[in-house]
């Protein structure tokens with residue numbers, strides 16, 4: 493007999509998919525610093541962003557409404573894979589011999605393989621509503637590119653993807669997947685844009701970076717005369733808004749489990765899966781005076797929150813995007829070619845950056861070998877092969893459980909398993925054959941890239 497206490501999977505019905513996304517801007521203790529125009533350094537208005545995004549997304553970007561309704565067609569598509577399960581990691585707990593209770597929200601059930609489809613569907617929907625026929629975007633490991641390509645196929649929108657070159661060659665199957673969905677994929681830097689050509693002139697062997705790929709995609713949209721819009725898979729407020737569907741479901745699922753997390757963990761590239769999972773729990777903490785801890789996990793090779801500067805910087809390498817205040821390693825920083833391609837971004841979501849700056853969230857940085865060690869343990873106990881990005885969260889969830897064991901006290905740990913790693917097997921191969929480097933963070937490179945930060949008077 494299985495009693496309620498022994499349940500492993502906490503599942504919701506389709507009708508329990510949240511009706512609204514949660515907008516943390518309504519609850520932030522201090523408002524976010526304004527976003528600045530790259531030429532005038534004055535706060536941007538909606539019209540400045542109109543060449544890149546449809547107006548509905550721009551209005552979400554600046555909205556201070558606490559809840560924004562999820563359009564019915566978006567909820568309908570969410571039904572393909574939502575609500576995603578919340579799973580109690582009973583076999584991992586046993587293996588660790590810990591008094592901690594570990595739960596994970598599994599976003600790898602999305603047909604694109606990660607949480608990214610949550611915002612890809614929403615963004616494609618709003619673009620379609622405003623008559624957009626083509627979207628340009630960047631992708632690191634290819635998770636975002638696959639999600640947007642799939643959403644493009646659903647809404648009959650063409651998708652052009654600039655994929656960071658090192659990942660383009662590390663992860664050929666991701667490119668194949670995007671092409672199956674009908675997208676066009678280029679390795680970045682590419683000779684197709686001015687931004688790409690400039691980088692190639694200086695460094696023909698550039699491995700690429702998300703900052704460079706963003707420049708190329710933004711350039712394609714900006715020069716299209718309105719026929720192409722740009723789409724971003726993380727960082728921006730509206731992307732994080734869409735991802736809160738994850739945390740809203742998790743809150744309902746913890747009620748089913750009759751439990752509540754002491755610590756909420758997620759990996760951070762641009763910050764969207766972590767924030768989407770954590771922010772509804774942060775709302776509860778602020779409204780109810782709870783002590784929930786929030787931990788963002790980043791790679792030691794690209795440690796924006798733990799080693800970067802909280803300052804205004806460009807979102808891309810070629811200075812085409814507005815300036816945002818965030819923890820940044822500098823827009824010219826090119827991180828080592830770690831396998832968690834989705835975590836190789838120089839900046840951070842301004843929402844996550846502000847919350848870390850205000851002490852409401854913590855951050856830690858981890859090396860890739862211990863990350864893969866945790867991922868393999870997770871696969872051998874729970875069965876799921878984590879994406880290398882998500883494995884960063886697994887590492888820290890396990891560390892928290894081991895700490896609880898050392899203290900001999902229970903602790904409820906919740907983490908977001910943002911995606912599966914079935915298309916990342918070459919990374920696992922490198923780990924298992926002992927070929928993975930624990931890239932040490934290069935302080936000289938940081939000094940150089942921080943010197944390139946734009947000079948902006950502090951507001």
Ligand SMILES: *Cc1c(COP(=O)(O)O)cnc(C)c1O
Nearest residue numbers: 635726761762763764765834911
């Ligand atoms: C893209 C990606 C990330 C990193 O991006 P965030 O915006 O920080 O979530 C993490 N995990 C997976 C599986 C991804 O695809």
